[in-house]
Amino acid sequence: MKNLFADIIVANTNVDRPFTYLIPMNLRDKVTPGCPVLIEFGKLTKKGYIIDIKEESDVDISKLKYIKDIENGELSTDENLLRLAIWIKHRYGVTFDKAISTVMPVKSNVEEKTTNEIFLNQDIGEDIIKELTKKRKVAWVRLLKELKI
Structure with a gap:
């Protein structure tokens, strides 16, 4: 040949x-x-x-x-x-x-894009807010108070 x-x-x-x-x-x-x-x-x-x-x-x-x-x-x-x-x-x-x-093509396999979603648990108790207040987590406390339904 x-x-x-x-x-x-x-x-x-x-x-x-x-x-x-x-x-x-x-x-x-x-x-x-x-x-x-x-x-x-x-x-x-x-x-x-x-x-x-x-x-x-x-x-x-x-x-x-x-x-x-x-x-x-x-x-x-x-x-x-x-x-x-x-x-x-x-x-x-x-x-x-x-x-x-x-x-030239960049990649042979393109990774699939993923998204993460976070859902708020509506059972935010006062004890969690008090604990965060003790730890001086002011931003968390304000956020949780605003989101509390």
């Missing part, structure tokens, strides 16, 4: 050009342009974004490394947003990494 190559922008680097990596067989069905991946960059494992997938490369295959895995918990972006990131890079002179991070 033919080799597939991915041009990848490495996140958080000062190098502003894509690097070519080989796509392993087990990831061929899963990777698409805009997909966040883990790659070996030097001696470190870094996050990168696939900007292009191709069947041929100008780089010697013996010098290329394989993509390690897909970044878990990250959402991939679609091709239109990827093109927007490339346009932002050329238009405003920012790095590929900054442009891509601008268009």
